[in-house]
Amino acid sequence: MKKSRILIGAAVLTIAGFFAIAADHIDAPAVAGGASDITDIYAFQGANTNNIVFVANVQGLLSPGSTASAAFDENVLIEFNIDNDGDAVEDLVIQATPRDGKMYFFGPFAPTQTGLNSTIFSSDGFNTVDITPYGDAAIVENNNGMSFFAGPRDDPFFMDFARYGEIIAGNETMFSDPGTDSFAGTNVLSVVVELPKSMVGSGDSVNIWVESKRKQ
Template sequence: MKKTTIFAAIGGVGIAVLAIFLIAADHIDSPSVEGTTTDIADLYAFEGNNPDNTVLIATIQGPLAPGDVTNNAAFDENVLLEFNIDNTGDFKEDLVIQAIKRGDSMYFFGPVAPETQGLSSIVETSGPRHRVKISTSENVEVTEEDGMKFFAGPRRDGFFFDFNRFNKVISGEVAPEGFLPPAEASDFFEDLNVLAVSVEVPNSMLGTAPAHVGGAVGINGLPPAYNVWVSAKRKQ
């Protein structure tokens, strides 16, 4: 992997990370991205089992039938997936964790301060480097090194949405009844998969979180939070 390789952003989604579970979803993209190997489905960020760690998960290329993702060929070697972390509150990436496929493995770089910010990136080989073999539907591979954990492979889509009812609502077929109550709703994604890339990282490697973007809310206010977003960037 050459450090001079340039990757340009195709799409991204972001959230603020608290010590609770948060998610940002983007299952429908523009025609230039939808259905491609750069199509981002969800970004998850939450406190790990160790409360001093943060877990970052990006899912891509969803929805997929389980039989579509049984080998490592599903990931694209020309796509760089990049977790961006803002720890100063200026909404610019101060650190990045990058993931890119090579052969049967996913290679992770970072967290490291990026040499460039914004829409273009290079593979940041100057920081920490780790590797995990890409999992299949039958064999799950997890690498644990230097206090970090890594995974790449197919997982069940965690997004819940009654898509069929949604289509009836927007078409006016069931107006004004609207959506069904939770007990009656049907999860369109229940039997579908996505490709997931996951990293668990000690907060000590991410720096001190800035004040929450939401400001002081409630009696005790909101705790500090990293601003996190994920980008899918294609080799130029």
């Protein structure tokens, strides 16, 4: 069994209407700009309304020129944590880890321990998808009602940093409409899993957060 220690986690999201987002671009000093730096997490209802989609983006602000050489770190585990009873402790996890050009997905399963350390239980079964090269059409694998993707995508998060700075400085009171997208033209590396809602819990809402953990 291999254990890993947390590097950074994004905010906890409560998902009732099945759309939520949290973002944190290069704000964590310990991992800023590194392969484990989480930029965004998203959760939303799938095109199939019985499904929910989880997205974790890492390595933000990649220029088009640097995206082709960007790669998932094989020593970093990306873990989706799911709390389905409202106690802010993960009841289920979905793990994603790259190896030799593929992303391996494990879960959802109930972890044997919660918190900073994680163990991958490969004996519980796994799914894989080829990591999509930059500029290629998305490679998606489907199995047992779940769908998987990993690869570079245009950064979908919209943020007007210049206007934000003016608001913080007290020179403005609100964002302009539509504003300027400071992330336009930059990319991220995305990990996406779509699965039936029934696999994450039977309640009206779930909490989700994402952590990147480095193998020790």
